Amino acid sequence: MSDPGRDDPATPSRNGWVGWLEKRLNLTEIFSFLTHFGLVYAPVDTTRPVREVVRELGNQPVPSYTRGPRVLGLLAAILFALQGITGVLLAYYYRPTPEAAFESTRTIVRDLPAGWFIHQMHHWGAYLLVAIVALRLIRFFWDGLYRAPREVLWWSAVIMAWLVVQLDFTGRLLVWDSRSYWSTVRGLEVVWAVPIVGPVLAFFLGGRVVNEDVLIRFYVLHLLVLPALYLAFLYFTFATLRRVGLSTAGATPAGPTTTFRRHLYSMLILSVLVFAVIVTLAMLLPFRFLGAADPYATPHGIRPPWYMLAPYALLQKSSMPAWLSGAGLLAAGLGLLLLPLWTRREQGWTSPQRMRLWGVIALGIWVALSAAGLLIDRLQVPR
Amino acid sequence: MQEPSERTQSAPPSDDSRRRFLSWLSRSFLGLWALGAAGVVGVYLKAPEKREHVAERLARVGPLGEFPVGEARLVRHGITPFYVVRLDATRLTAVSAVCTHVRCILGFDRERRALVCPCHDGRFDLAGNVLSGPPPRPLPTYEVTVRAGDVFVHLS
Numbered sequence: 001m002s003d004p005g006r007d008d009p010a011t012p013s014r015n016g017w018v019g020w021l022e023k024r025l026n027l028t029e030i031f032s033f034l035t036h037f038g039l040v041y042a043p044v045d046t047t048r049p050v051r052e053v054v055r056e057l058g059n060q061p062v063p064s065y066t067r068g069p070r071v072l073g074l075l076a077a078i079l080f081a082l083q084g085i086t087g088v089l090l091a092y093y094y095r096p097t098p099e100a101a102f103e104s105t106r107t108i109v110r111d112l113p114a115g116w117f118i119h120q121m122h123h124w125g126a127y128l129l130v131a132i133v134a135l136r137l138i139r140f141f142w143d144g145l146y147r148a149p150r151e152v153l154w155w156s157a158v159i160m161a162w163l164v165v166q167l168d169f170t171g172r173l174l175v176w177d178s179r180s181y182w183s184t185v186r187g188l189e190v191v192w193a194v195p196i197v198g199p200v201l202a203f204f205l206g207g208r209v210v211n212e213d214v215l216i217r218f219y220v221l222h223l224l225v226l227p228a229l230y231l232a233f234l235y236f237t238f239a240t241l242r243r244v245g246l247s248t249a250g251a252t253p254a255g256p257t258t259t260f261r262r263h264l265y266s267m268l269i270l271s272v273l274v275f276a277v278i279v280t281l282a283m284l285l286p287f288r289f290l291g292a293a294d295p296y297a298t299p300h301g302i303r304p305p306w307y308m309l310a311p312y313a314l315l316q317k318s319s320m321p322a323w324l325s326g327a328g329l330l331a332a333g334l335g336l337l338l339l340p341l342w343t344r345r346e347q348g349w350t351s352p353q354r355m356r357l358w359g360v361i362a363l364g365i366w367v368a369l370s371a372a373g374l375l376i377d378r379l380q381v382p383r
Numbered sequence: 384m385q386e387p388s389e390r391t392q393s394a395p396p397s398d399d400s401r402r403r404f405l406s407w408l409s410r411s412f413l414g415l416w417a418l419g420a421a422g423v424v425g426v427y428l429k430a431p432e433k434r435e436h437v438a439e440r441l442a443r444v445g446p447l448g449e450f451p452v453g454e455a456r457l458v459r460h461g462i463t464p465f466y467v468v469r470l471d472a473t474r475l476t477a478v479s480a481v482c483t484h485v486r487c488i489l490g491f492d493r494e495r496r497a498l499v500c501p502c503h504d505g506r507f508d509l510a511g512n513v514l515s516g517p518p519p520r521p522l523p524t525y526e527v528t529v530r531a532g533d534v535f536v537h538l539s
Binding site: 300 | 428429430432459462464480487488489490500502503
């Protein structure tokens with residue numbers, strides 16, 4: 001983005017390299033591409049020179065994304081960009097085969113200058129991204145932002161949350177130490193119990209054994225397929241936002257609160273803060289490795305990833321058959337996705353107040369089950 | 384398709400119905416094409432299931448002298464790792480080391496002479512029967528032979 005602060009007179013002699021480029025390609029058209037991903041809110045007149053457009057946009061009033069509950073979406077976008085950068089850097093050295101995966105991760109973390117730092121950033125960024133995307137979904141639910149005309153926004157929020165969880169799940173196998181390997185096995189245990197999803201996944205992974213086929217599949221999903229889908233849904237988010245407008249729920253009363261230029265500065269400050277939080281976490285609570293994964297030795301006390309603890313507890317400790325809890329999980333997921341369709345009525349048990357109540361109850365059950373899942377293995381110490 | 388009924392109403396088939404029929408035809412043609420493409424991609428993406436080669440069905444485990452009585456040894460054999468246990472001076476047994484529940488690798492409990500799953504605490508005896516816990520099926524056991532002092536396991 002060019003500097004919006006400088007006040008150039010629009011004389012051709014002082015336009016420098018921007019003017020030179022502008023004679024040869026339409027910079028404003030390239031700039032207007034950013035509007036598709038929500039970085040620029042207003043439509044851009046592509047027939048005008050880019051500096052003029054940027055200067056004008058900088059003074060345009062916009063609702064600020066960096067205040068109140070809206071910040072969650074922006075945080076998710078910043079974290080996703082950060083994960084992209086650190087992920088690409090990690091990919092330069094990573095080798096996705098069972099023989100080399102752990103060795104190459106160890107090379108990154110132990111031998112390369114600053115390799116540990118990039119790995120830590122990626123690790124903690126993933127944690128925060130999952131948490132923030134979940135919080136964003138809870139906020140959408142609480143403010144009733146799934147009702148007409150915001151259904152598409154809700155769907156893309158749910159699917160993006162699901163994609164982030166998938167990114168986390170596929171990413172943690174790639175380390176290929178014994179924790180990452182066996183926690184994937186135990187997480188997949190939950191997936192196998194889900195009807196339709198389990199068998200289809202087993203078909204594509206070639207059975208229910210975590211082996212080199214699964215590693216390379218997770219690698220391709222993690223690096224290529226899931227991020228591409230995430231970007232597509234980021235685009236959908238802003239495509240529908242341009243139609244239905246920003247929500248005013250839970251924020252300051254409707255209307256612009258800041259200028260675009262100031263918004264960009266706030267975004268910059270926010271990015272620095274996110275960076276600082278991740279660096280602090282990486283320093284204070286570094287990720288620790290176990291030894292290389294051994295498919296012939298299951299260590300004790302390995303749990304599935306934290307977001308899978310609730311269904312895990314349901315599978316472990318209830319007397320229900322596995323397929324029933326799996327079907328319940330599938331129904332809950334579909335119910336969440338199709339929420340806008342079965343909550344059309346504003347009265348009765350789907351009224352906004354009631355929905356909040358159901359949401360709090362569901363979240364309470366989920367948290368309680370997660371706590372149970374966390375405690376199962378603590379109580380089950382090897383004798 | 385409405386074609387026959389419309390023909391009875393007006394003797395020559397109207398341009399409109401012909402157009403509808405042709406667009407239906409081309410759409411279903413494209414649909415079939417998409418179905419075929421989806422099939423090709425699906426079949427390509429399906430990972431081949433790992434099976435033992437014929438040559439791997441007979442595993443040479445080692446000389447009999449290396450198996451003390453009451454001890455078990457985990458043999459890291461492809462996708463079917465197994466334990467070879469020497470029960471007493473004359474009897475050897477081979478039992479799968481993969482839990483039938485979610486494929487965790489079992490540990491050997493020397494005192495109780497049992498196989499214990501570190502994931503869900505499922506327990507098996509050395510004949511493969513489930514003693515306790517969630518495993519749905521008994522473990523497969525394999526035939527053991529000793530030829531010229533070497534222990535062989537026949538993976539069926």
